[in-house]
Amino acid sequence: MASNQLSGSLDLLLLSVLERGEAHGYAVIARLRDVSGDAFDLPEGTVYPALHRLEADGLLMSRWDSSTGRRRRAYSITDSGLAALGEKRREWKAFSQGVQAVLGSLSRPGRPAQAAL
Amino acid sequence: MASNQLSGSLDLLLLSVLERGEAHGYAVIARLRDVSGDAFDLPEGTVYPALHRLEADGLLMSRWDSSTGRRRRAYSITDSGLAALGEKRREWKAFSQGVQAVLGSLSRPGRPAQAAL
DNA sequence: CCAGATACCTAGATTGTCTAGGTATGGCCA
DNA sequence: TGGCCATACCTAGACAATCTAGGTATCTGG
Incomplete structure (x- = not known):
């Protein structure tokens, strides 16, 4: 995916990762990179503000974790977050099926001319 | 899809529709609405500027069509446009597979706690 | 004759993501 | 022990994409 275009599904990705359980920002980034096979290598400047926004919206909550010596903010998903994730x-699903429908029904090299005029 | 978030695949959708053959803006909108089962009902203020941009980038070309009495700008895809469409x-594909990977591997209700800390 | 669908357009608001900076600590190796 | 890199966090502002909200004009059906 060359240069990143997350498009609008960043929240979905973050909430999905955190549905599994508590994680801190840096780990979320690494997780997304690994699971997606390097498709998603999100800049910190994208992820941290998004986590803050999701917390402000009540979809995530966080606590400071000092158990490892290094300070980390550990995020976990709330009930609202789970509901939002479902939505x-x-x-x-609707979006990707919509795209698929457009690609599938229109992009096959049918008769090339005078489609929709 | 509630309130629209085309996100970054608008060009893909427009080029896909026009791959089939010449069409004018209003028809492109109708086509997307129909094919996607109402998932995509794009505002004109989204589509017209996008068509202009794609033409300025050389991916589309247009001609004025007066054959029906009503004035219409008919767009068709160029060779560059076909190449861009492929890309x-x-x-x-990479993006949606990436999302699918994240949803699939992480969103199943596995062990819920202490995933990635 | 009028309403509503067709058909086009644009300026500016809004929003989401990224760039580009910054700080600080821990671990490793020379 | 000193230095570097990875880890870990943060923010301001740039930038781009999409949408809102207006506008014009023509054709068609009732």
């Missing part, structure tokens, strides 16, 4: 999953 | 299709 965003539905939206993603 | 955007690859990008979409």
Whole structure:
């Protein structure tokens, strides 16, 4: 995916990772990179503000964790977050099926001329 | 899809529709609405500027069509546009597979706690 | 004759993501 | 022990994409 275009599904990705359990920002980034096979290598400047926003919206909550010596902010998903995740999953499904429908029904090299005039 | 978030695949959708053959803006909108089962009902203020941009980038070309009495600008895809469409299709595939990977591998209700700390 | 669908357009608001900076600590190796 | 790199966090502002909200004009059906 060359240069990143997260598009609008960043929240979906973050909430999905955190559905699994508590994680801190840096780990979320690494997780997304690994699971997606390097498709998503998100800049910190994208992820941290998004986590803050999701927390401000009540979809995540956080605590400071000093157990490892190094200071980390550990995020976990709230009930609202789980609900929002469900909704965003539905939206993603509708969206990707919509794209698929357009690609599938129109992009096959049918008769090339005078389609929709 | 509640309130629209085309996100970054607008070009892909427009080029896909026009791959089939010449069409004017209003028809492109209708086509997307129909094919996607109402998932995509794009505002004109989104589509017209996008068509202009794609033409300025050389991916589309247009001509005025007065054959129906009503004035219409008919767009068709160029060779560059076809090449760009191929590329955007690859990008979409990588992106949606990436999302799918994240949803699939992480969103199943596995062990819930202490995932990535 | 009028309403509503067709058909086009643009300026500016809004929003999301990224760039580009910054700080600080821990671990490793020379 | 000193230095470097990875880890870990943060923010301001740039930039780009999409949408809102207006506008014009023509054709069609009732």
